[in-house]
Amino acid sequence: MPSISFLGTGSGIPSADSFFSSSLLRLDGKHLLVDAGEPCVHLLRDRGTILSDFDALLLTHGHVDHIGGVPALLQGCRLLGRTKPLPIHLPGEMMAPLQAWISALYLTEEAMGFPVSWNAWEAGTMVDFGNDVSVMPYPNGHLRACYVGKSGADASRPCESFSLEAICGSFRAIFSGDLASPSELAPLLEGPVSVLVCELSHFRAEELASVLQSAALETLCLVHLDEDYAMDRGQVRALLQELLPQVSDVFLPEDGEVIDF
Ligand SMILES: [Zn+2]
Structure with missing residues (x-):
C-alpha cells in the first residue's frame, strides 16, 4: 500500500x-525521500532502518528549506553504516555547489562508505527506480519568480525548479515543490491523480482550487503553508473541501503524520 510520511511540513x-520540507514516499517497497529540509536526518532516524534503506533522494529546488539538510542526511547515513548506493536527483545547477559543500565538510565519498550518484533532472525524461516505480520531473517557474529582476539577482543562474510526478502502476503522486503559480500544475493534472502534495505559500487557496476544479484528484495534501493559513488550518480545509467537492479527502498533515493510500 502506498504511503507518504510527512517529515517536515513547514x-x-x-x-x-x-520543520522544513521533507516527505518520504513509499511505493511498492521503494522509499523515495522528496526534499531534504532540516532536520530530516533526525526525523528519519526515528523510523527504524530507513536511513540505511531508502532508495533515492529527490530534490525539487535549491532553496535552503528544501535542500539544507542534505549534508547532515549523508553524514547520518554514514554514521549508521549505510552501504546501499544512494542516487540523488536534483536540479543540475545545484550539483556542483552541493558537492563542494559536502566535500568542504570532510564528507568524501570514500569516507561515507556508500556510493552516491548525482543525477540532474531533465525535463521530459522519466527516471526509473525499478519495481514499476518511476518519477517524471516538470520544470516550474518558482525560482525565476523569486529572483529574476529582483535586486542583487544573478542573471546567469538558470533558476531550475521542479514539480515531481511519481508513478507506480495506476497510482500517481504529485509533489508540487514550490510554484510560481498553481496553473503550472495543469500538465500534471491530465488523467487521474491519486494524491497531490501541494504547497500553499506562494498563492491563495482559491487560486489553487480554480486550477483543481476539473481535476480527477482523489486526495489533496496541503503543506508548506503560508503563516496565515498555518494559523487557521481548519478553515483552509473547510474552504477547499467546499470548493473541490470531487476530491475525496483534503488533509493538512502535520509533521510526523503518515497517510496510507
Ligand atoms: Zn522555494
Whole structure:
C-alpha cells in the first residue's frame, strides 16, 4: 500500500511547530525521500532502518528549506553504516555547489562508505527506480519568480525548479515543490491523480482550487503553508473541501503524520 510520511511540513519561515520540507514516499517497497529540509536526518532516524534503506533522494529546488539538510542526511547515513548506493536527483545547477559543500565538510565519498550518484533532472525524461516505480520531473517557474529582476539577482543562474510526478502502476503522486503559480500544475493534472502534495505559500487557496476544479484528484495534501493559513488550518480545509467537492479527502498533515493510500 502506498504511503507518504510527512517529515517536515513547514514553510521557509523557521517555526517551533513545523520543520522544513521533507516527505518520504513509499511505493511498492521503494522509499523515495522528496526534499531534504532540516532536520530530516533526525526525523528519519526515528523510523527504524530507513536511513540505511531508502532508495533515492529527490530534490525539487535549491532553496535552503528544501535542500539544507542534505549534508547532515549523508553524514547520518554514514554514521549508521549505510552501504546501499544512494542516487540523488536534483536540479543540475545545484550539483556542483552541493558537492563542494559536502566535500568542504570532510564528507568524501570514500569516507561515507556508500556510493552516491548525482543525477540532474531533465525535463521530459522519466527516471526509473525499478519495481514499476518511476518519477517524471516538470520544470516550474518558482525560482525565476523569486529572483529574476529582483535586486542583487544573478542573471546567469538558470533558476531550475521542479514539480515531481511519481508513478507506480495506476497510482500517481504529485509533489508540487514550490510554484510560481498553481496553473503550472495543469500538465500534471491530465488523467487521474491519486494524491497531490501541494504547497500553499506562494498563492491563495482559491487560486489553487480554480486550477483543481476539473481535476480527477482523489486526495489533496496541503503543506508548506503560508503563516496565515498555518494559523487557521481548519478553515483552509473547510474552504477547499467546499470548493473541490470531487476530491475525496483534503488533509493538512502535520509533521510526523503518515497517510496510507
Ligand atoms: Zn522555494
